[in-house]
Amino acid sequence: MKYCFGVDIGGTTVKMGLFEKTGEILDKWEIVTRREDEGKAVLPDVAASVAEKIQEHHLKEADIIGIGVGVPAPVTEDGVVKASANIGWGYKEVKKELEELTGFSVEVGNDANVAALGEMWKGGGEGNSNIVMVTLGTGVGGGVIVGGKVIIGTQGAGGEIGHMCVNYEEVEVCGCGNRGCLEQYASATGIVRLARRKLAQDKRETVLKAENVTAKDVFDAVKAGDCVAQEIAEEFGKYLGYCLANIAAITDPAVIVIGGGVSKAGEVLLPYIQTPFLERALFTNKGVEFRLAKLGNDAGICGAAKLILDEYSS
Numbered sequence: 001m002k003y004c005f006g007v008d009i010g011g012t013t014v015k016m017g018l019f020e021k022t023g024e025i026l027d028k029w030e031i032v033t034r035r036e037d038e039g040k041a042v043l044p045d046v047a048a049s050v051a052e053k054i055q056e057h058h059l060k061e062a063d064i065i066g067i068g069v070g071v072p073a074p075v076t077e078d079g080v081v082k083a084s085a086n087i088g089w090g091y092k093e094v095k096k097e098l099e100e101l102t103g104f105s106v107e108v109g110n111d112a113n114v115a116a117l118g119e120m121w122k123g124g125g126e127g128n129s130n131i132v133m134v135t136l137g138t139g140v141g142g143g144v145i146v147g148g149k150v151i152i153g154t155q156g157a158g159g160e161i162g163h164m165c166v167n168y169e170e171v172e173v174c175g176c177g178n179r180g181c182l183e184q185y186a187s188a189t190g191i192v193r194l195a196r197r198k199l200a201q202d203k204r205e206t207v208l209k210a211e212n213v214t215a216k217d218v219f220d221a222v223k224a225g226d227c228v229a230q231e232i233a234e235e236f237g238k239y240l241g242y243c244l245a246n247i248a249a250i251t252d253p254a255v256i257v258i259g260g261g262v263s264k265a266g267e268v269l270l271p272y273i274q275t276p277f278l279e280r281a282l283f284t285n286k287g288v289e290f291r292l293a294k295l296g297n298d299a300g301i302c303g304a305a306k307l308i309l310d311e312y313s314s
Helices: 042-056 094-102 111-122 188-201 215-223 227-251 261-265 269-280 296-313
Strands: 003-009 013-020 025-032 064-071 106-110 131-136 140-146 255-259 289-292
Touching: 003 042, 003 111, 003 296, 013 042, 013 296, 025 042, 025 296, 042 064, 042 094, 064 094, 064 111, 064 296, 094 106, 106 111, 106 296, 111 131, 111 140, 111 255, 111 296, 131 227, 131 261, 140 227, 188 215, 188 227, 188 261, 215 227, 215 261, 227 269, 255 261, 255 269, 261 269, 269 289
Parallel strands: 003 064, 064 106, 131 255, 255 289
Antiparallel strands: 003 013, 013 025, 131 140
16 A cells, blocks of 8 residues: 655644545644744654654555645745745745655645645545635635646746735735735635724624624624625625636636635525626636535645645656
8 A cells, every 4th residue: 555645834733644545544633833943843843743653654665655745835836935924934945855854755835726636636626627716714815726737827826816806996905915805805804804894884783893893703693694794795705706707717617615714604605605706707607616615624634645646646
């Protein structure tokens, strides 16, 4: 039997998994992301943890296919990160360094792209090779997969859906430095922003309180039939649905997968996105299926494992 490791490097923890070649997860665990000194301990810690698991499971090094890695930064096709704010890296040759530390083949991708690959393989996009995944968390991430291959781009920034401009009149600045990005309206923080704007102007009775409202509060109120909350959800959905219609016109996906913390609202979320999507979608894209992500925190390690398995089989 052959094995591989899937590694999802985050700002707080590194999630790791040991997989059989078939895709079955044999073990999964986490280690702390040590970000001090520009994150110089991160890759040595990953290498040490891989070595420990090989010993623990009594595996032979000859049976290890390699290691797939997702990182929170743009990654070039040759496994180079030019900067990563969340883990302190500047320019870093991740693939080369981890191969030297472990002796195994390594494939590296952006974390959102890798999560999309995981959902295509074993989650909400299973059974399809053309999908778009949007992760709605603190920010908005995305991954676009065409023909089973993630769109990476020249700088490794392919699929940065959150920074498509969806409002040319916006005056507030996004974290990226531009204005009117999807992330300003469709992330958890963006939904809070929409809610506070709405609550400052709308004096109708609502359970929502501007001073401490959260995205979860908004969708809990939607489920309870709160009219103000429903209108906030409609505004969120228009920004995201129209944006996804544009993306679909270019990529022609079979499935659009919605993940991230906001997706925990459940099925109630989907009509608010799908309805405006259908208003603007090209006729060829009217049949696109919307699904919630299924893998949760395992999407990254599954996609990372898929990265290395695809390289091994190619």
